[in-house]
Amino acid sequence: METTATTHLPSDYLPILIQFAAALGFVIFAIVVTHLIGPKRHSKVKDAAWECGVESVGNARTPVSYKYFMTAILFVIFDVEVIFLYPWAVNFRGLGMEGFIQMIVFMTMLMLGFYYVIKKGILKWE
Amino acid sequence: MRLSDLYFLMPLLILVGAATLNMLVVAVKRNHKVIFGITIVAHLVAVFTLLQLNGSSYQIPPFFVMDGWGIFNLGLILLTSLFVTLLSYAYFEQREERKEEYYLLLILATLGACVLVISQHFMALFLGLEILSVALYSLIAYLRTRERSDEAGIKYLILAALSSAFLLFGMALVYAVTGTMSFPEIGVYLQSVSELPLLLLTGFGLMIVGIGFKLGIVPFHMWAPDVYEGAPAPVTAFIATVSKGGMMGLLIRFFSQADAYRYANLMLIFTIIAIASMLAGNLLALRQKNIKRLLAYSSIAHLGYILVAFLAGNRLGVEAVSFYLVAYFITSLGAFGVVALLSDTERDADQLEDYRGLFWRRPATAAVFTAMLLSLAGIPLTAGFVGKFYILASGVNTQQWLLVLMLVLNSVIGLYYYIKVIAAMFAQTKSVQERRKVLHPALSFASGGAMAILGLLLIWIGVYPTSLVQLIRGLLATFMTTF
Numbered sequence: 001m002e003t004t005a006t007t008h009l010p011s012d013y014l015p016i017l018i019q020f021a022a023a024l025g026f027v028i029f030a031i032v033v034t035h036l037i038g039p040k041r042h043s044k045v046k047d048a049a050w051e052c053g054v055e056s057v058g059n060a061r062t063p064v065s066y067k068y069f070m071t072a073i074l075f076v077i078f079d080v081e082v083i084f085l086y087p088w089a090v091n092f093r094g095l096g097m098e099g100f101i102q103m104i105v106f107m108t109m110l111m112l113g114f115y116y117v118i119k120k121g122i123l124k125w126e
Numbered sequence: 127m128r129l130s131d132l133y134f135l136m137p138l139l140i141l142v143g144a145a146t147l148n149m150l151v152v153a154v155k156r157n158h159k160v161i162f163g164i165t166i167v168a169h170l171v172a173v174f175t176l177l178q179l180n181g182s183s184y185q186i187p188p189f190f191v192m193d194g195w196g197i198f199n200l201g202l203i204l205l206t207s208l209f210v211t212l213l214s215y216a217y218f219e220q221r222e223e224r225k226e227e228y229y230l231l232l233i234l235a236t237l238g239a240c241v242l243v244i245s246q247h248f249m250a251l252f253l254g255l256e257i258l259s260v261a262l263y264s265l266i267a268y269l270r271t272r273e274r275s276d277e278a279g280i281k282y283l284i285l286a287a288l289s290s291a292f293l294l295f296g297m298a299l300v301y302a303v304t305g306t307m308s309f310p311e312i313g314v315y316l317q318s319v320s321e322l323p324l325l326l327l328t329g330f331g332l333m334i335v336g337i338g339f340k341l342g343i344v345p346f347h348m349w350a351p352d353v354y355e356g357a358p359a360p361v362t363a364f365i366a367t368v369s370k371g372g373m374m375g376l377l378i379r380f381f382s383q384a385d386a387y388r389y390a391n392l393m394l395i396f397t398i399i400a401i402a403s404m405l406a407g408n409l410l411a412l413r414q415k416n417i418k419r420l421l422a423y424s425s426i427a428h429l430g431y432i433l434v435a436f437l438a439g440n441r442l443g444v445e446a447v448s449f450y451l452v453a454y455f456i457t458s459l460g461a462f463g464v465v466a467l468l469s470d471t472e473r474d475a476d477q478l479e480d481y482r483g484l485f486w487r488r489p490a491t492a493a494v495f496t497a498m499l500l501s502l503a504g505i506p507l508t509a510g511f512v513g514k515f516y517i518l519a520s521g522v523n524t525q526q527w528l529l530v531l532m533l534v535l536n537s538v539i540g541l542y543y544y545i546k547v548i549a550a551m552f553a554q555t556k557s558v559q560e561r562r563k564v565l566h567p568a569l570s571f572a573s574g575g576a577m578a579i580l581g582l583l584l585i586w587i588g589v590y591p592t593s594l595v596q597l598i599r600g601l602l603a604t605f606m607t608t609f
Contacts, residue, residue: 112146119153 070122081110134184134192136175137200141237144168145230152226162215165229169208169236176200183604188308189250194601198448199243199375202455206367207236209459212576214360217466221269228268235261235364239372246383248297248307251376255293255340258369259286265364266357272473278356285339285349293336299329309383322389330392334399340373343433344402347426354422359474362418363462366425367455374432374451378444382605387439396437400529403430404536411543418476420543421461424502427540428454431517434529438520441602446516448598453501453509453587460498460580464491467573481547483555492551494581501584503544504537509587 049056088095088103095102117123132139147168148161176197183193190196211232218225238258245251263286267279301307303326304315316322322330338346354362386392407427414420432454435446468475468484468491475481485492501510514537521530587594 109146112150116149116153 067122067125074117074122077110077113081107130184131186134179134186135190136178137172137204138237138240140168140172140175141233141240144172145233145237148226148230148233152230156224156226158215158219158225161226161229162211165211165233166208168233169204169211173201173204173208176204189247190244191246192244193605194603195375195379195444195605196244198598198601199371200240202451203236203239203243203368203372206371206455206459207232207364209463209576209580210360210364210368212572213363213459213463213466216570216573217358217360217469220469220471223269223271228265231261231265231268232364235265236368239368242372243375243379245376246309246379248301252290252294252297254372255290255336258372259290262286262361262365262369265361266353268361269358272356272358274352274356275358276356278353281349281356282353289336289339289346292332292339296329296332296334296336299325299332303329309380313384316384316386322391327389327391330386331395334395337373337377338399341370341377341429342422342426343399343429344406344426345399347403347406350426351419351422354425355416355418355476359418359462359466359469362421363459363466366421366458366462370425370429371451371455374429374436374447378436378447381436381439382444393437393439396433397526397529400430400433400437401532403427403433404532405430408536408539408543412539414543415478416476417465417478417481417547418474420547421458421465424540424543425458427536428502430536431514431533434526434533435517435520437526437529438524440520440524442523443520444602444605445595445598446513446520448602449516449591449594450513452594452598453513453584456580456584456587457498457501457508457510460494460577460584461502463573463577463580464495464498467491467570467577478547478550482550482553484551486554491577494577496548496551497581497584499544499548501588503541507585507588509584509591512588512591 084106085103088099092099144164144167148164151157151160151164179192179197183191185191211229214228214232218228235258238254238256238261241250241254241257243254245254263279263283266282267275269275297307300312303323304312306312306315335346339349342350353365357365381387404427407423407425407430411420411423411427414423432447432450435443435450437443438446465475468480468488481495484495497508501508504510504514514533518530518533521533
């Protein structure tokens, strides 16, 4: 069946499927084969959990400071904000005054939110 | 973006402004009264700007449309949210936790529902749904020291996220087939094909999962009792009304703009869902001892009733849905309002035992609750009766005898557990329960006033429904001109 640039048949996507199968197959193949033919040497030091070179202590299920999580969330918010800024900066001339106003509104909202979290003491670390 | 767009979107912009203002005020100085005042004023102003809009259809391409149906739903949502706010003050004043952010989240949830009911594009739909859902996650778990609030919040979070995924996948499939995400253009595409393509049917099916979850209809109803029980009583009222009503408004807009009523298999799905919801909701409520869970099951059944009118798929059906939504909103607000009024600092008054002999202790509250329960059961002289009658009329009008039969049968089953609660309220108790400490009268004035207004509205609509019917007819004139 003839296909043009605008009409795609499901069969046109077959190569992608094959690619997926090949990728998955290679991973499974590599894991299974290294597991089977690789040499196994055990020692006490080697079997210990590796924690960035520091000697491991205790259980992993200890409470983590809550501030850490809040800072991480803040990071995500402002990270996403910057992602919006880049395309706007690139198309600054094209978007013109309307784009500028929209960006000002967006930034104002974010800054107000930032003021709120600062006042709430989110960056107090003692 | 035109300036007149801003004029038509003013109710939503006011909500955005109020949420931001509340946030700033909380940052500067926490004061429950001030935040409460701002929230009330914002709702009133939003309703006022809504009244300025005439009922003509105004397009804000590509996302929104402001027509009679949208304005009706916006008004309903804003007023409901106003009543929830009024009921919240006394409820949260008794609790020590930070109360101010509650109003912020409530406004945002209302905003989400407002976006939902005027959207005519999948993107706007999803944005509105997410604003509503994310605000609800935190609202449900707001009283975090309560025993069941975390459970309810987490359950809602996981299930809502899962159902959103279904909804998104359904939208993607619809987009893959039709190449558009706007409702009217999907309608144009559907007109060009003689039969519903399989992929499109799958897409609609997946979307029904997402929509069905928000509506809390069988088989997507499992979350309702747990979430209703765990959430603070005013939030429960909000979920039962605004969240479900917003989704219903969207469903009707989508089906009428895309003209999906003519596909028998889609209608069959909804017929089965409607019958299952009515049966499961009423049967599961029969042996319930917890009032909040009982009302949860009852709301499952009521959404089933609304679906009967929705399935009629004509003008009368939409009128019936509108009328029933108004009646159901008033009734739910009243019922959960009573639960909120009777709750103390430790827990919500959700056991049947809390209501035993209530009439002899607090006659006014018991009278309002009795009226609300009778309306839920559909007894004459209440709004619920006229609403149910309207639904029956729309069902008979389109000869859906099975649905009509199930509706009548279920009304009888439902009567049992509503009467059971009423009987408990009028029972004579030997042991005199100690009166709970009553707040300062001025504090509970907002709640009491709201309850009185709700009770009067209920009776007024039940006795004289003509004015509401005419209002609905007038607003719907610009919507669904195809019928």
